[in-house]
Amino acid sequence: MTPRLTAFAGLAAALALAACGQDSGAPADAETGGVVNVYSARHYDVDQKLYEMFTEASGISVNRIEGSAPQLIARMQSEGAASPADVFVAADAGALWRAQEAGLLSPVASDALTAAVPANLRDPEGRWYGFQRRARVVAFDQARVQPNEIATYEDIASPRFRGQLCVRSSDNVYNLSLVGALIEAWGPEKTAEWARGVVANLARQPEGGDRDQIRAVAAGVCQIALTNSYYYVRMAAGDDAGDRAVTETVKLAFPSLDGQGAHVNISGGGVTANAPNREAAIQFLEFLASPEAQTLVSQENGEYPANPGVTVPAPTATYAEFTAHPMSVAAYGPRQAEAQALMTAAGWR
Template sequence: MPKPLASVRALVGAFALGLLVAACGQPESGTETGGTPPADAGVVNLYTARHYDSDLRLYERFTELTGIRVNRIEGNADTLIARMRTEGDASPADVFVSADAGALWRAQEAGLFQPANSTVLQDAIPANLREPDGHWYGFSRRARIVAYDAAKVRPEEVDTYEELASPRFRGKLCVRPADHVYNLSLVAALLEAWGPEKTEQWVRGIVANLARQPEGGDRDQIRAVGAGICEIAITNSYYYIRLASGEDAGDREITSRVKLAFPSLDGRGAHVNISGGGVAAHAPNYDNAVKLLEFLASPEAQTMVSEHNNEYPASPSVTVPAPVSAYAPFEAHPMSVARYGARQAEAQALMSRAGWR
């Protein structure tokens, strides 16, 4: 049921009062960099499922360049989607951002996006990393790949996804729980590439290969390889890069022994997912929302995300900064990330049936 006008004003006011400021653009992003931005060029209300402190630098930079303040609400992707649905056409949300293509697809299916038909966005982001009709765009990539014990595993033993489910690794695999969106998107991609029969065989092989019941996050899986609990682990690339380049000497020592492999899907490259966002369906500040998206697609913003959160830029024209550059020479599968969400329910049912908890 729509909120009364006074409630809407109160909510928008609450946004403006306490929450954070935003980041900016450059000539490639469509934002102006010449001169001093206006002292108050309005606001953009951001609902974000990304929870990285480094993102605050993006929003601060956006405000610095444009004068547009970013009011930020953080939360779980599904929680934010539910909130936007409840708010209906009175929602103050201008932009919704999530760290998974499947979550963006769910928001789109719920009618929570409107197209941002910006040539700046279309030129900056490859077609396979955005929704075909402009409802959402990817701004950074992460590969879902393999960490392996270099003393026990040869690189050629983990250079395809099929090999991860082979008898060679019975009782020697670590992975986080099945219901995490990173695993759901991976299995959804396999369903898209292989169909249900081969994918279910693969999932059953993964379950048979578990060294322990799935638990923890991706960094826990890498550390488990280092501790000898398993020989291989499925992980996102940026978690490994964080450990390898972080301040913890113990983690850096682990990555001197545990290496990263980029398995190929049907000889076409490693599975990648995105962080991205789109303009909310009832955005009260549409123009500012598009400006924020254009900034996030800019070389400056993509470089900042890569440098500070160890993700890969979405655009192939953006130079990958250190420390990510050391892990950048790999082939990424060209599958459209827009296909993941449509198959996640099927992936969840298949994984549950196979016993991946």
Template sequence: MIRIRHTLALGLALLGGAAGAQAQAVLNVYSARHYQTDEAMYANFTKQTGIKINRLDGKEEELVERIKNEGASSPADVLITVDAARLEIADKAGLFQPIQSKLLDARIPASLRTPNWLAFSTRARLIVYKKNAVNADWVQSYEDLANPRLKAQVCVRSGSHPYNLSLGAAMIAHDGEAKTEAWAKGLVANFARAPKGGDTDQLKAVAAGECGVAISNSYYLARLMRSTKPEDQDVVSKLGVVWPNQKSWGTHINVSGAGVVKTAPNRDAAVRFLEYLASDEAQAYFADGNNEWPVVKSAQVKNPALDALGPFKPDTLPIGQLATNTVQAQKVFDRAGWR
């Protein structure tokens, strides 16, 4: 369901019965990010700039279709979503326009932007295992998850989910299609159960002993680590964590990102908003509020869960190349039976 929200903005002063007032600058944001911590970030942008944000929340596919259907009359200025594959789908559909900003070019690493969209936070695809049940040395890479010694031990969400498609796309780039398909078949052979649920469900299944190992995005684990609920702390206490592929191409990362809509009626405000997302202040919101890593090196992270997870070597594959391999990854997973 799509929901429209109006973020808090600077009010227009009404001068003693004046017939009208100068219109306030506005920005129309279509967002597939649904995190309460983003609210303060939007409010601070308005406070700093005086630009009122009208935000329409919805699922990724709904928002893309809405912009398509609205055509040249679309009020959308910015589309925000998660996962490079989804951003690339929007770009291939012709929804974005080139972003021209020296500030963004300077602050966002080249590997995390394309000419038409950019990343403003990252999350990593971790391997999590059951302590005292699985040897950490057995799961040091994604490729290890296809080893027959893990038969009936692997839990993972659907192969059609963008998180896993992006991982598959990265593996195709590094290992080639044939090896990735062989890996996917080995992974399917090791499933403890048919894929179901989200990443948090996989973490809880490992803790409960339903499986020995799972793949999860890092911020789901960090969220449990920061939880004050005893049941969440019990889950975390039973899990071991591996940064995969530290001896090869690095741990796969994915992104939250945004682009300026091709027909944006408020283009200058849209670019200004993206520049704000690259500010140290906004970057800190992503890290501290939603357990993601900032993409700007100067941004400071004060997140105990991310600190506890420690440093790692990330994959530096350009995000645009990652996005273009996802269709191929879906075909590979379909042939392997990862549904």
């Protein structure tokens, strides 16, 4: 463990007590030990707890600017070399790849990050690292669907589910990354056939987010739906009684891609090319990779730790017994344009 990560060890108990603060778009107070400016496309309450604990451990203040990934990428491009951004954080490997392709991220050589983040969950050049995993899987009506009927991704597009599938739009980055992974595994012809099957199976035109798809299954609109696993976990363990009731009848299945496991994606981040506080930015990434940080996010947001050595906490542990496909998440981004064209041609709106 490096000296920087050593400073973060032993925070587990304190993490549970961290209070959730408010987002800030104003410059942070750097009197205690510096500042790191985080451009974040993640919008979860637990992230603010992480930032507060990083400041407590390091003395470095965190200034968070929020927006969608495209908005933040465009902002950094317009700011150019004068951008105050030190770290870019996004909830999909495809979004991180877009920042990489725009020349906005710089390689980081860190023994701590290399040790904590498996090779298939980070950029080979060190421009970004994944800190949490999420699986793109199937929510199903347990009264009408048997788990063995959705054992593979091919099953989602099979005639068995004609008019019985709910899914988000084709331009959603989670779907683009999934289809990019299918192209990587199957090639464009088989993936195009699969996309046509998806369109034939739609119960309605794509609309809403992943939780809307899960709720639609419970309402009888469809029998199956594509969703990221953590949305379901949050519904099952959350404070909303209606959502908890949904997960009493709707269950989660983890299809396999070519017998190697379920498709997984990441949330992660990288140091920007023009980071004015580069050392603080690297410390921040190393903190996000620490067992304490990964455990907190898994516990409160339903994501899985990227580090296989970190025990998955409750309530996420209930849904953690699955095999993850070993494909490198770095393969998704370069396939996204092809994925979008293929889905559009199939009629997936």
